[in-house]
Amino acid sequence: MSETLFVQLLDLACGALLLTAVLVLWRRELAVIIRVFALQGVALAALVAVLAAREGSGELWAVAAGVLALRAGMLPYLLRRALASAGETQRETRPVVNVASSLLAAAVLTLLAYAASRPLVELAPSPVTAAIPVGVTVVLIGFFVLVTRRRALSQLVGFLLMDNGITAIGFLTTSGVGLIVELGVSLDVLLAVLVLQILTTRMRETFGDTDLDELRELHD
Amino acid sequence: MTTLFLLAPLAVPALGALIYAVLGWRPATAWVSAASAALMLASAITVAVSVVGSGPHTAVGGLLRVDAVSAFMLIVIGAVALLATTATPAYLTAEIAAGRATARTARWHSVLVQLFLAAMALAVLAANLGVVWVAIEATTIVTAFLVGQRRTRAAVEAAWKYVVICSAGIALALLGAILLNYASQQAPGTGGLDLAALAANAHHLDPAVTRIAVALLILGFGTKAGLAPLHAWLPDAHSQAPAPVSALMSGVLLSVAFYAILRVKVIADAALGPEFARTVLIVMAIASLLLAATLLVAQRDYKRMLAYSSIEHLGLVALGAAIGSPLALAAILLHILGHGLAKAVLFLGAGRILQATGTSRIDKVRGLAAGHPVLAGSVGLGVLALLGLPPFSLFASELGIARAGFAAGLGWVTTTAMVLAVVLVLVIAAALVGHTSRMLLGTPPEPTEGPGAAIAPRRLPASTALALGAGLAVCAVLGITAGPLSSLLHAAADTLLGPQ
Numbered sequence A: 001m002s003e004t005l006f007v008q009l010l011d012l013a014c015g016a017l018l019l020t021a022v023l024v025l026w027r028r029e030l031a032v033i034i035r036v037f038a039l040q041g042v043a044l045a046a047l048v049a050v051l052a053a054r055e056g057s058g059e060l061w062a063v064a065a066g067v068l069a070l071r072a073g074m075l076p077y078l079l080r081r082a083l084a085s086a087g088e089t090q091r092e093t094r095p096v097v098n099v100a101s102s103l104l105a106a107a108v109l110t111l112l113a114y115a116a117s118r119p120l121v122e123l124a125p126s127p128v129t130a131a132i133p134v135g136v137t138v139v140l141i142g143f144f145v146l147v148t149r150r151r152a153l154s155q156l157v158g159f160l161l162m163d164n165g166i167t168a169i170g171f172l173t174t175s176g177v178g179l180i181v182e183l184g185v186s187l188d189v190l191l192a193v194l195v196l197q198i199l200t201t202r203m204r205e206t207f208g209d210t211d212l213d214e215l216r217e218l219h220d
Numbered sequence B: 001m002t003t004l005f006l007l008a009p010l011a012v013p014a015l016g017a018l019i020y021a022v023l024g025w026r027p028a029t030a031w032v033s034a035a036s037a038a039l040m041l042a043s044a045i046t047v048a049v050s051v052v053g054s055g056p057h058t059a060v061g062g063l064l065r066v067d068a069v070s071a072f073m074l075i076v077i078g079a080v081a082l083l084a085t086t087a088t089p090a091y092l093t094a095e096i097a098a099g100r101a102t103a104r105t106a107r108w109h110s111v112l113v114q115l116f117l118a119a120m121a122l123a124v125l126a127a128n129l130g131v132v133w134v135a136i137e138a139t140t141i142v143t144a145f146l147v148g149q150r151r152t153r154a155a156v157e158a159a160w161k162y163v164v165i166c167s168a169g170i171a172l173a174l175l176g177a178i179l180l181n182y183a184s185q186q187a188p189g190t191g192g193l194d195l196a197a198l199a200a201n202a203h204h205l206d207p208a209v210t211r212i213a214v215a216l217l218i219l220g221f222g223t224k225a226g227l228a229p230l231h232a233w234l235p236d237a238h239s240q241a242p243a244p245v246s247a248l249m250s251g252v253l254l255s256v257a258f259y260a261i262l263r264v265k266v267i268a269d270a271a272l273g274p275e276f277a278r279t280v281l282i283v284m285a286i287a288s289l290l291l292a293a294t295l296l297v298a299q300r301d302y303k304r305m306l307a308y309s310s311i312e313h314l315g316l317v318a319l320g321a322a323i324g325s326p327l328a329l330a331a332i333l334l335h336i337l338g339h340g341l342a343k344a345v346l347f348l349g350a351g352r353i354l355q356a357t358g359t360s361r362i363d364k365v366r367g368l369a370a371g372h373p374v375l376a377g378s379v380g381l382g383v384l385a386l387l388g389l390p391p392f393s394l395f396a397s398e399l400g401i402a403r404a405g406f407a408a409g410l411g412w413v414t415t416t417a418m419v420l421a422v423v424l425v426l427v428i429a430a431a432l433v434g435h436t437s438r439m440l441l442g443t444p445p446e447p448t449e450g451p452g453a454a455i456a457p458r459r460l461p462a463s464t465a466l467a468l469g470a471g472l473a474v475c476a477v478l479g480i481t482a483g484p485l486s487s488l489l490h491a492a493a494d495t496l497l498g499p500q
Helices: A003-026 A030-055 A058-084 A099-116 A118-123 A129-148 A152-173 A179-207 B002-023 B032-054 B068-097 B103-125 B129-147 B153-186 B195-204 B207-224 B233-240 B243-272 B274-297 B302-323 B326-357 B373-386 B393-408 B412-440 B462-480 B485-497
Strands: B057-059 B064-066
Touching (some): A003 A030, A003 A099, A003 A129, A003 A152, A030 A152, A058 A152, A058 A179, A099 A129, A118 A129, A118 B207, A129 A152, A129 B153, A152 A179, A152 B153, A179 B129, A179 B153, B002 B032, B002 B064, B002 B068, B032 B103, B064 B103, B068 B103, B068 B243, B068 B326, B068 B485, B103 B243, B129 B195, B129 B243, B153 B207, B153 B233, B195 B243, B207 B274, B243 B485, B274 B302, B274 B412, B302 B326, B302 B393, B302 B412, B326 B393, B326 B462, B373 B412, B373 B462, B393 B462
Antiparallel strands (some): B057 B064
């Protein structure tokens, strides 16, 4: 693969990663948010695939396939299953911060990410590391979704956005943190989502809703 | 031979989980968990003896590594687990008798507790920071259903907050680990996340990237250790989990997460100088102490009271780690053990009080000493141990931390922090004494008061009494003499000082 094509494909994948993160902030229907999240999984897998093609590494191709199966297949499936059992409440009704302000916040977070990740890019400047700020932005947007959304399911998506961003940074800085750790991390994320999915069901059984405003039994 | 004893703390609880999954919870298997904890403790002691004698030991192709610090943490896990699992059968029997649990709940409880122990053992034995992360996140996953075991509104809420806050917080630590891996790949020497190699080559790491990585790692693992600002899950989870699980979470899980911070600090000190990690830890420590003091004074729930006291003690441990002298490091390790034992006794006692009175509100429990003398006595002594009164070991360790802090001469910031910490600890002590004395002393309420209040029989089960008594006794003995532990403590403090 030529250098120009590699950089273009890499930037395309990173652009898709960022765009899907912003789309999650923009849309309110939970079904759409899950679809956008699946698209982000595809973008992340594409990012790994581009790196694999460049390095000609079979191991990295296998990791790309794993990322695709987990983040564009398994996790969206679990989210959809949680949504299907939710019945009629399929919209993020009243996010703490409205959509327009959320998008503005995303712009600010992007600037923040670029400022904060300068030392990371400067350590080993290359087209690959130049994309690190995109990963950091996705992490920050994920954190923002996590703290400003009130539906259990959208909080879950926020957590997964953070995780996608962190995984992207992992591949952009070095090609991953070693196979055992990579597998462990993926397994942990999958199990965490399973646990949260079951808890969502239990929450509906006990509260009749998944509006997190209902969670106010415990306080000081 | 050491390898065998090193694998035992992982294999024994995994086997225990399998036994419970297959056979379920029945009279024949009720004591399997206690036996598994006893085996863990025995192999931890064997490993510790071997490490003090012949230095660190690696196994399984370099994936597992035990040095004095890991061996000490294994002993803490084994000791607290033994107390908690000894009290578990009586606790579960009483829950089943009260209709709040079934044999099925008890089976899953036992399976998950065994997996929880295995995950904590893996966290302290892993040679690779990435594996440490995986193991600590695994503890969140296996304990989530234990926190939500009672399936009430409050329990489900606590479980949700627990998983979301801990997973998000520890995701920051993963980001930190990835950045540290990046810095280590760009530096000369062996790249990767092997803890020993990282500590040895730390001076080659890029300071700017390492600084970001260390801040994220301390914040992330600090979430799991219950340090402010991401402590919010702790009082909810600790107050809702079944008593033996609260004992394990407060007694060891917090300090296992703090163990990860100690490992990161060795690398940070070598790469950035001691100032950076010290500043971050002092800020988090003082914030945690302030938070615990403010919320303890007007606390109305005794299980939450114990939870905030855990935030206080982890804050003290963070303060000791920030000071970082050999005396301070040995003191915080002893503090981790003493706090684990005392807090396990108190949470087991609190669980029993809840079963006996049916309420977790401080003002509803009165005159416990009259009706339940052994229970009240243990809880009273446990609170005294927690306050750091002699002869209990928390006296020795708190004194050690304070002496190290004032002796270190680290400038006015540290001295101010130390003075502030002493004041806050006194406020917290006053609050704890006030709340507990109201629960233990005075005249008991009329038996007719409250709907069906007394659930459990008055007599304290022998196994619970044994766990409470043994915990207090060991804590007291350790306060008088650290005995054979002292060489292990010194070796561990040396390891945590890093390459000088």
